[in-house]
Amino acid sequence: MGDPLGPFGRDRTRLSKNAVMDPQRTVADLGEFKLIDEVVKQVGTGQHVLIGxxxxxxxxxxxxxxxxxSTDVLIEGRHFRRDWSSAAEIGQKAAACNxxxxxxxxxxxxALTVGFAAPGDLAADWVIEMIKGFVFECDHIGARIVGGDVTASDKIVIAVTAMGEAHRPVRRSGAAPGDIVAFAGRLGWAGAGFAALSRGFRSPKLAVDAHRVPHPPYAAGPQAAGIGATSMTDVSDGLLADAGHIAVASGVAIDFESSCFEIAEPVATVGEALGVDPLTFVLTGGDDYALVATFSAQTVLPKEWTRIGVVTDGTGVTVDGVPYEGAQGHEHFR
Ligand SMILES: [Mg+2]
Structure with a gap:
């Protein structure tokens, strides 16, 4: 037995090896966000942590x-399919979301580090093509892969950690009643493309391609920070779901005005073909990585940003004053 006090003088025997666990309470019971809450309670904070x-x-x-x-994990079959997307497209998407x-x-x-796991029978060239996609996407903003790890697994797993800098980080918690809500980028394109692919279609090409490779408006993030955005997040799980995170973090309500949304043609086409209101894709479709932000009411929005709603007192996210009926976006384990 070594010294129970580790190199930093802490008693290492304090961490129980025989914790009482409730085997009945699963991660699916908790759901993604409650699970994260419980994990965050354990991690605490430290003097170097400016935003946790x-x-x-x-x-x-x-x-x-x-x-x-920031870090993100993509799993084959859940976040991407090799029969829907090329290796390069999957690499581009994995880079883009991070x-x-x-x-x-x-x-x-x-800078990014990439953790990669795959079955041993995966073609080596698939990995090379995926990394080419990564590098291509990173070149949009001059980021570089600076390291990673490779291991074996039953399914392809791509775990990415991205690092960067901001003059003034914009959090989710700064929205105030009276602010306006605006977005930059695309909404509904990838969701419409996913719906089309799920029904066995390979068109409209623009929507399907949007699902395969998002086009995040990278420059609009620092731009919004520069003109005083009070809160911001990217739309990965759907506009309503991600705006909901701003509403909760800021202690406000958000109301979207449906008349402010222009439905893009590929989104309208998929809606028509599948008998779905295309606004559903705009409000609940994920994977476009648009940015949604709030600004003080007098802010003059640059052309990249479109006003789509208001921040009010209260809680929750509404559309034209009422809760939106239908899917509310994606939550893992549900
Ligand atoms: Mg995000």
Missing amino acids: PGDDAAQVSTKGGSYLV LSDISAMGGVAN
Whole structure:
């Protein structure tokens, strides 16, 4: 037996090896967000943590300043399918969703590490093509892969950590009643493409391609921070769901005005073909990595940003004053 006090003088025997666990309470019972809440309770904070869990990225102080860091895991069959997307497209998407989280803080990503797991019979060229997609996407903003890890698993797993910098990080918690809500990028395109692919269609091409490779408006993140955005997040799970995170973090209500949304043609086409109100894709479709932000009412929005709603007193997210009927976006384990 070694010294029970570790190198930093802590009693290492204090962590129970025989914790009483409730085998009946599963992660699916809790759901993604309650599980994260319970995990966050355990991690605490520290003097270097300027922004901890709960935003699109954390902010950690250094001697010279600070950096942003965020992580995301993509699993084959859940986040991507090899029969729907090429290796390069999957790499692009894995990079994009991580770079977007840094942008959603008002920052610019500059470095990524990539954890990669795959079955041994995967073609080596698939991995090379995937990394080419990664590098291509990172080139949009000058970010670089700086390290990673490779291991074996039954399914392909791509775990990415992105790091970057922001002059003034924008959190989810700063929205105030009276603010306006605006978005940059695309809404509903990837959701419509996913719906089409799910029904066995391979068109309309623009929607299907949007599902395969998102086009996050990377520059709009720092732009919003520069003009005083009070809160911001990226739309990964659906506009209503992600705006809901701003509403909860800020202690406000958000009301979207349906007349403010222009339905893009590929989204309308899928809606018509599948008999679905295309606004459903705009409000609940994920994977476009648009940015949604709030600004004080007098802010003059640059052309990249479109006003779509208002922040009010209260709780929850509504459309034209009433809760939106239908799917509310994606939550893992549900
Ligand atoms: Mg995000």
